Structures are given as C-alpha cells and as structure tokens.
Amino acid sequence: MRPLxxxxxxDLSRVLAGPLCTMVLADLGADVVKVxxxxxxxxxxxxxxxxxxxxxxxxxxxxxxxxxxxxxxKAEEGSRAARELILRSDVLVENFRPGTMERxxxxxxxLRAEHPGLVVCSxxxxxxxxxxxxxxxxxxxxxxxxxxxxxxxxxxxxxKVGVALLDVIxxxxxxxxxxxxxxxxxxxxxxxxxxxxxxxxxxxxxVNQAANHLLGQxxxxxxxxxxxxxxxxxxxxxxxxxxxLAAANDGLFARACEVLGRPALPADPRFARNADRVRNRTALxxxxxxALATRTPDEWVRRLIEVGxxxxxxxxxxxxxxxxEGRAAIQDIEDPVRGLLRLVRSPILIDGADPTATRPxxxxxxxxxELEEGS
Numbered sequence: 001m002r003p004l005x006x007x008x009x010x011d012l013s014r015v016l017a018g019p020l021c022t023m024v025l026a027d028l029g030a031d032v033v034k035v036x037x038x039x040x041x042x043x044x045x046x047x048x049x050x051x052x053x054x055x056x057x058x059x060x061x062x063x064x065x066x067x068x069x070x071x072x073x074k075a076e077e078g079s080r081a082a083r084e085l086i087l088r089s090d091v092l093v094e095n096f097r098p099g100t101m102e103r104x105x106x107x108x109x110x111l112r113a114e115h116p117g118l119v120v121c122s123x124x125x126x127x128x129x130x131x132x133x134x135x136x137x138x139x140x141x142x143x144x145x146x147x148x149x150x151x152x153x154x155x156x157x158x159x160k161v162g163v164a165l166l167d168v169i170x171x172x173x174x175x176x177x178x179x180x181x182x183x184x185x186x187x188x189x190x191x192x193x194x195x196x197x198x199x200x201x202x203x204x205x206x207v208n209q210a211a212n213h214l215l216g217q218x219x220x221x222x223x224x225x226x227x228x229x230x231x232x233x234x235x236x237x238x239x240x241x242x243x244x245l246a247a248a249n250d251g252l253f254a255r256a257c258e259v260l261g262r263p264a265l266p267a268d269p270r271f272a273r274n275a276d277r278v279r280n281r282t283a284l285x286x287x288x289x290x291a292l293a294t295r296t297p298d299e300w301v302r303r304l305i306e307v308g309x310x311x312x313x314x315x316x317x318x319x320x321x322x323x324x325e326g327r328a329a330i331q332d333i334e335d336p337v338r339g340l341l342r343l344v345r346s347p348i349l350i351d352g353a354d355p356t357a358t359r360p361x362x363x364x365x366x367x368x369x370e371l372e373e374g375s
Contacts, residue, residue: 008030086106092119173204239292241297262288
C-alpha cells in the first residue's frame with residue numbers, strides 16, 4: 001500500500017499549482033478525481049505544442065494518476081454533482097479566485113458544516129485579503145514577489161526563472177499542508193482549511209535573499225549565476241564552455257585551488273575567507289578563469305569531483321535525460337490511447353521505491369460515468 005491509499009481528493013484546481021499538488025497526492029496513493037469544464041477541460045490541455053494526441057505535454061506533466069470528470073459548475077446539476085463528490089471525499093483542492101466557491105454554492109464553510117472531517121485547500125494569488133481580481137499567474141507573481149529582480153545577468157533586465165517555479169513551490173507547500181491536516185484529523189476527526197497563496201510562497205522562496213534585505217538592509221539585484229553570500233559559487237568559463245564550481249567553504253576552496261594549479265590563492269588576504277572572496281569576487285573570478293582556460297569543462301569537472309569539490313557541466317535537457325541519473329528519473333507509463341508516455345517520475349522514494357501511480361493522465365471526462373455510478 002502507498003501512504004495515502006484510501007484518501008479521496010476532489011480536485012477543482014487547474015493549470016499548475018493545484019494540479020501539481022494533487023499529482024503529488026496521487027503519486028502517494030490518493031484517489032484524485034479531477035473536475036473539468038465540459039468540452040474544454042483544464043486550459044493546459046491546449047497549451048502546446050508539443051501535443052500527444054489531443055493533449056499538450058504541459059497538461060500531461062502534472063496530471064498522471066488522476067481520474068477526470070466533466071461537470072459544469074455554473075449549472076445547478078453540475079454544482080450538485082460536485083457537492084456530492086466533495087462530501088464523499090477526504091480532501092478538496094481548489095484554486096479559484098476568492099469568492100468563486102461561494103458563488104458556486106461550494107463555499108468551504110458550508111461543506112465542512114456537513115462534512116466536519118473535510119480538509120479544504122485553497123490556492124490563491126495573493127491570499128484571501130487581496131483584490132479578488134488578482135490573477136494567479138506565475139509570471140505575474142515572479143514580478144510581484146521580487147524574484148525577477150534578483151534573476152538575470154548582472155546589470156541586466158529583471159528576468160523570470162525558466163519554469164513556473166512559484167507555481168511549483170506553492171503546489172508543494174499545499175501538499176505539505178494537506179498531509180499535516182490529514183495527520184491531525186486522525187487525532188481529532190476534524191478537517192482544516194489550508195490556504196497557500198502564490199505571493200506568500202514566492203516570498204518564502206526568497207529565503208536568504210529576503211533575509212539579506214530584512215536583516216542587512218540590502219536591496220539585492222541580479223548577479224547572473226553568482227551567489228550573493230558565497231564565492232566561488234557560480235558558473236565559470238573554461239576552454240570551450242562553462243562549468244559550475246560550488247566551493248562553498250574554505251576547505252573546498254583550498255582543494256579547488258590545488259586542482260587548478262593555484263595553491264597559493266588561499267593565502268592571499270583577498271581570498272583567505274569566504275567573506276573576503278565575496279568582497280573581491282571580480283578579482284577572484286578573473287584568476288580562476290585564467291586557470292580554467294587551459295582545459296575543457298569536462299576535464300576540470302572530473303578532476304574537481306575526484307577531490308570532493310562540487311562541480312558540474314552546464315547541461316541542456318537532452319544531456320540531462322541522456323545521462324544515467326536522468327534516465328533513472330523517467331517513468332514510462334503505458335497509455336491505451338496515447339501510447340507510451342515518458343514522464344518525470346516522483347522524486348519521493350519510500351523505502352527506496354518509487355510510489356508513483358501507473359495510471360496515465362486522464363482523457364477529458366474519461367471517468368464521468370464512474371462519478372454517475374457513485375464510485
């Protein structure tokens with residue numbers, strides 16, 4: 001049995017943060033029933049190319065292991081069916097704008113009045129106190145939270161991260177909150193209302209950058225691939241291309257200098273301690289890249305790893321999934337309609353095993369008849 005076997009989740013969410021949250025729950029054994037708009041479904045079904053069959057790869061990436069039912073929540077019949085599903089479930093996940101659930105007759109308070117054990121999770125843009133018109137799009141939140149202000153080349157324009165990272169982080173926070181509420185329900189018999197906003201999750205994700213400002217009164221800006229608090233901890237140019245060097249303490253820095261043929265650098269007062277290296281990072285980078293220019297990135301990475309210094313080549317996704325560890329991160333799921341689907345497996349291993357469900361991402365409305373039959 002998987003950890004959440006026997007838990008049913010009514011999933012009224014769409015796009016990314018909510019669906020990623022419910023996919024994590026499905027991976028861990030929950031029966032997730034995804035409620036979608038008739039004839040349209042989750043909008044990410046159309047967010048392509050690429051497509052596999054009628055569905056975009058985007059949709060397929062975060063909806064494995066679920067069932068799909070089509071319900072028009074704005075119609076009385078659809079709203080009633082959704083309510084029945086929710087009242088037979090352990091968890092409700094929704095990411096509508098504040099006030100929408102009330103207008104649909106599915107407000108969490110009345111649901112929990114009928115079903116005290118129901119765990120409700122609401123994922124919003126800015127929280128319940130925000131303007132209800134606020135749209136929870138990751139790009140908007142990357143701008144609003146300041147993440148874009150610390151991303152991109154030094155002196156360049158603010159830049160978004162290359163994936164919808166704040167949606168992912170919010171989804172993981174939501175799954176954590178749901179798991180905690182289910183654990184508490186075992187003791188009390190009562191559910192909780194878990195709320196996660198993309199804004200709050202995004203600000204929390206700033207971690208050391210936020211602390212640098214709140215405690216150090218700094219206003220950090222973009223630094224390319226450099227780290228605001230550690231040096232050298234960045235990408236550096238070798239012969240023919242870049243590599244990443246993460247000499248995050250004095251010992252690792254000394255070992256890296258030995259490998260690079262610059263054993264005297266740790267004795268240089270400019271570079272003796274991490275704080276010195278951070279203050280003199282421009283000079284340090286010049287010295288390191290002069291040494292690195294004599295060999296290729298792969299040669300240096302191999303030598304650095306041999307002495308325990310964290311280093312890596314800068315890969316594209318073809319190289320990632322062509323590697324041994326990248327191939328191990330792929331899960332092959334047989335889909336009777338779409339054929340073999342190669343997706344990224346759950347990163348959660350339990351007793352060394354991957355608990356991921358083998359049910360493929362659902363076709364739109366594929367399981368509506370099961371809901372009508374009460375299953």
